[in-house]
Amino acid sequence: MGWAHAAVLGLLQGLPEFLPVSSSAHLRVFSALMGWPDPGAAFTAVTQLGTETAVLIYFRKDIASIISAWTAALYRPERRKDPDAQMGWFVIVGTLPIGVLGAAFQDTIETSLRDLRITGTALVVFGLLLALADRSRAIRYPRPITELTWPHALIYGCAQSLALIPGVSRSGGTISAGLFLGYSREAAARYSFLLAMPAVLASGLLELLKISEGPAPAWGPTLLATAIAFLIGYAAIAWFLKFISHNSFTPFVIYRVILGAALIALVTAGVLSPGAGAAG
Incomplete structure (x- = not known):
């Protein structure tokens, strides 16, 4: 793997991961168009560490407060009503x-759902759902995150599990669910x-377990891709949260629809095969 190749994959790993546009779709489509082979489990595992580190560092204060309060509430009943707990x-x-469904349908997710026609359709359909959710949210009195309930948390989780379908987008699915439930864009x-x-x-841990299954990656380009994924991912989180505090999701919806329609057209025209870009 060359340095330029690694840099592009790092960018594709870091930028779409936290935006409602589907990182898996971007990695699949771009690799297919460029004729690039699957970079391997080791490369994927290490670069994912970059994006994981970005989100952990950005939300470090939230994470520390949640873990501290949740742990204390286990043996101190008076802390159980703490919002962080x-x-x-x-x-x-x-x-x-997502854990239950991912384990139950692992074979289907890794085979039939990898069809690029499904990815393109998911980009369009869930893009339109995001637009509908953004329009239907409670604009005058949107719910803050402090009003989250057990049923709503479970609905969020079910929406996140839809991201097992390439093209749906983890953030896109969960944000759409939150908007339909009446929460503010930021919440x-x-x-x-x-x-x-x-x-x-x-x-990321599952990918790390697969490292021994394939050849060792070129560590120089791999570390470059990881650094890019971290920097771009961190910047994407900060920019996205600031952007949606004053703007709608319309730009992301338009982008998803155009990308999905183009992907379906390329497969229909025979430019791409339905299974192009899938991990080997």
Whole structure:
């Protein structure tokens, strides 16, 4: 793998990961168009560490408060109503659906759902759902994150599990669910990021376990890609949260629809095969 190749993959790993546009779709499509082979489990695992580190550092204060309060509430009943302690449980409950469904349908996810026609359709359909959710949210009195409930946490989690379908987008699915439930854009996005951390960390650990299955990566380009994924990912989180505090999701919706339609057209025209860009 060359340095330029690694830099582009690092960019594609870091930028779309936290935006509602589907990072898996971008990695698949760009690799297919460029004719690049699967970079391997080792490369994927190490570069994912970059994006994971970005979200952990950005939300370090939130994470520290949640872990501290949740741990204290285990043996101090008076702390159980602490919003941070409750958030710890909400994140755990919200993570269950993607864990259960991911394990139950692993073979289907890694085979038939990798079809680029499904990816293109998911980009368009869930892009339009994001637009509908943004329009239907409670504009006058949007819910803050402090009003999160157990049923809502579970609904968020079910929405996140849809990201097992390439093209849906983890953040796009969870944010759409939050908007439909009446939460503000900022509240929906913040809980989406907090909810994603266990799933992203688990995904990274699974990839790390696969390192021995393939050849060792070129460590120089791999570390470059990891650094780029971290820097771009951190910047993307900061920019995204600031952007949506004053703007709608319309630019992301338009981009998703155009990308999805173009992808379907390329497959239909025979430029790309339905299985192009899938991991080997």
